[in-house]
Amino acid sequence: MSSTIGTLGEFGLIARITARFPATDDVVLGPGDDAAVVRAPDSRVVATTDLLVEGRHFRRDWSSPRDVGHKAAAQNLADVAAMGARPTALLVGFAAPADLPVAWAEEFSEGLRAECSTAGAAVVGGDIVRSDTLTVAITALGDLRGAPPVRRDGAAPGDLVAVVGDLGLSAAGLALLQAGLADREPTCPAAHRRPAPPYAAGPAAAELGATAMIDVSDGLVQDLGHIAAASNVRVALRGAALRAPAALVEAVGTLARAGAPLRSPLDFMLAGGEDHALAATFPSGTALPSEWTVIGEVVEGTGVTVDGSVPAVAGWDHFG
Template sequence: MGDVEETVADVGEFALIRRITGGRPKGAATLLGPGDDAAVLAAPDGRVVACTDVLVEGVHFRFDWSPPTQVGSKAAAVNLADIAAMGATPTGLLVGLACPSTTPASVVDELSAGLAAEAARARVGVVGGDMARSDTFVISVTALGSLDGRAPVTRSGAMPGDVVAVAGKLGWSAAGLAVLGRGFRSPVTVVGAHRVPAPPYAAGPSAALAGATSMIDVSDGLLADLAHIAEASTVAIDLVGGLIPVDQRLIEVASALGADARHWVLTGGEDHALAATFPSASSVPPEFRVIGSVTRGAGVTIDGKAYTGDPGWQHWR
């Protein structure tokens, strides 16, 4: 008989925590990392930007579609993108993990490696967290950030006359989900975009420095998230259809699946691009591309017309 795989119950909580945190880089803002009742992070700005996301197995990820390293990377990315969307720089991550006692310890090892790798891409580390037993595998990540003396870029600052611009990919995660849903595992670049998003972290602070009037992480879909800006700012947003990029690779995948690539770009979530408004086209930083404008009124339109398809992801719908 082969060796029986070690589970989290075999390892024990505190030994597992040491395996997860031991030897990992913590980031420049970390003054005291894991090992005490709480971590200590420097906050010279005097303010801390904070956000939390919960990822549930079977809802936000599937281990038969994504290996634990990629699930860990995604769990970090979805939170770090929210920090960037406020115009802030990430400073640290706190991670809560709940899983069945029969979970192989190797799954948690790989998950933590993915978390650490994505955190390192944003130049931060995992500074603490908690673990618990659960019938369902759940990851809860809290990201912290610093505004570095700047005002936060909220959803409520867009003004008529502003231009609308985006940074990062659109529609790729939705395309990857559609491919996986059909039982395929390729094209690898498209499937990989769903498994591990690539938020443009540096574009958030860049937008803030350029004078962005509002910004949001595109997690639920471009139209849905721009609608949040329109509502919070009491304005209307009109997109120019010809300026919204649809990558040729998405067109090819959509053709093979009998789907609509443009629909993925407009409504697909989980790419974690950044959408922002700026006072003028000349103020838009190079990471962003202009796709529309802000006007008086309400709602989001494309070439002056409402989009009639599904507008994007909504929980419990």
């Protein structure tokens, strides 16, 4: 008989799960008390929180529990990196039906642990409650290492616009999953299930003098639009600089052959979120490491343009 979290109970489940989470040098006090205590070496802490709801942010038939753990951690750790900070710690709220198998919660925890390990962070605390809707609430903390946070409002005309990380793969993967075509092109569905944010590039961008930075979670145009609005500038992208990876081209072809609504690779790169690439602006002339791609420049004006025109793409609104 398979065990459920209802039969194991709250405290049994906590004991099973927290045993999986190793400490790091940043952990002063880990799980098991009223609260955790985490190092904040420069006397400031970066903090961000996100919710993932089953059916809305993940589906149990499309993603393994380990995938969901990876993704839940990644999207929050990427927000920390987008401030130019090093992720240090994660807290996990877990709301689940009583009939959820214990194995699901354990595999989910393993995904969390592994993703935190990739980013250098530790899971330091959490909460487990019962709910009809499987919901994961993650809070990530980070360390700015003495540098100012890289905000959205610092872009200035003349700055370069650059990205690091994947664009469009997750959205194309979702489209393949929705069309029942995930077997045909596995790279994009895998990117949807487990985004791979370029964590180290966040603090590196801060050191390189990034003037503004954002995590691409709702779509490149929409997220650069936040930088444009906060900085009171226009972000002028060059379409030719947005080169589609082979897996994205392949996915678009697969979708077209199956009769799905026609969307180009560029559509996915401009509108697709959830890859958790980092987009940043840098002073003109900044020598960027090879993982960054310059995709445009900051000019006077408002909004985001591609080759001078406002692109016809919509980003993500959670109630849209």
